[in-house]
Amino acid sequence: MSDTQPALAVTVPTLTTFSLSLPIAMGYIPLGAVFGFLLVKAGAAWWLAPVASIFVFAGAAQYMAIPMVAAGMPYGAIALATLVVNLRHVFYGLSLLDRMPKNLLQRAYLAWSLTDETYSVLSSLPRETPAKKMIHIAMLNHGWWVLGSLLGAVIGASAQITLKGMDFSLAALFAVLAVEQWRSTRWATPILVALLSYFVARWLMPTQALAVSIAACVVAGVLLAKFETKENTDD
Numbered sequence: 001m002s003d004t005q006p007a008l009a010v011t012v013p014t015l016t017t018f019s020l021s022l023p024i025a026m027g028y029i030p031l032g033a034v035f036g037f038l039l040v041k042a043g044a045a046w047w048l049a050p051v052a053s054i055f056v057f058a059g060a061a062q063y064m065a066i067p068m069v070a071a072g073m074p075y076g077a078i079a080l081a082t083l084v085v086n087l088r089h090v091f092y093g094l095s096l097l098d099r100m101p102k103n104l105l106q107r108a109y110l111a112w113s114l115t116d117e118t119y120s121v122l123s124s125l126p127r128e129t130p131a132k133k134m135i136h137i138a139m140l141n142h143g144w145w146v147l148g149s150l151l152g153a154v155i156g157a158s159a160q161i162t163l164k165g166m167d168f169s170l171a172a173l174f175a176v177l178a179v180e181q182w183r184s185t186r187w188a189t190p191i192l193v194a195l196l197s198y199f200v201a202r203w204l205m206p207t208q209a210l211a212v213s214i215a216a217c218v219v220a221g222v223l224l225a226k227f228e229t230k231e232n233t234d235d
Helices: 015-041 048-055 060-070 075-085 088-094 104-112 116-123 131-154 168-185 189-204 206-234
Strands: none
Touching: 015 048, 015 060, 015 116, 015 131, 048 131, 060 075, 088 116, 088 206, 104 131, 116 131, 189 206
């Protein structure tokens, strides 16, 4: 699949691409299953879980919507809350603009499916990574979440099981992704900037610490990129 082809993906993901997505599967399948389970318990039809994951694919925002749906809140309020929660993805996309596929359908799908975990994987890839590989990773990650949602809705809702401890899988997934980022770059500056930004934001604006720290990281990234470009030019 080249950037000029209209289809999103017409080739089978390679084994390497699958291995890059596998750690995401370890987190997305159980977390998606919990989402499907809770949505059914909230009174929704079982098929709504995979459908929501196919067309919404918002992770934490899907969890947030469960009690709102159960309480009968207007869909407009739910949509607005989801938008606010997912605003952080705008900052993520800015750092990948120059690596996005040229094809409009591919670019639109990659932008829409850019979750925290997918961004972590894509940002660790070499800049010359083909667009089709980025699309395949995003599609695989999306598929893991849909699969988990389906399993949780169909199996989890009919079985008397405990979900205690399942929430830790997301924290474990982020820990694995952070380690992989470090192993691929061996550059401590992004980690130090992120930790410092969140510490300062938590101290100054505790209720908006995440948004403020993400904005600070974006600014720091722009400044670091300009500094690196200037150094290369001087050389």
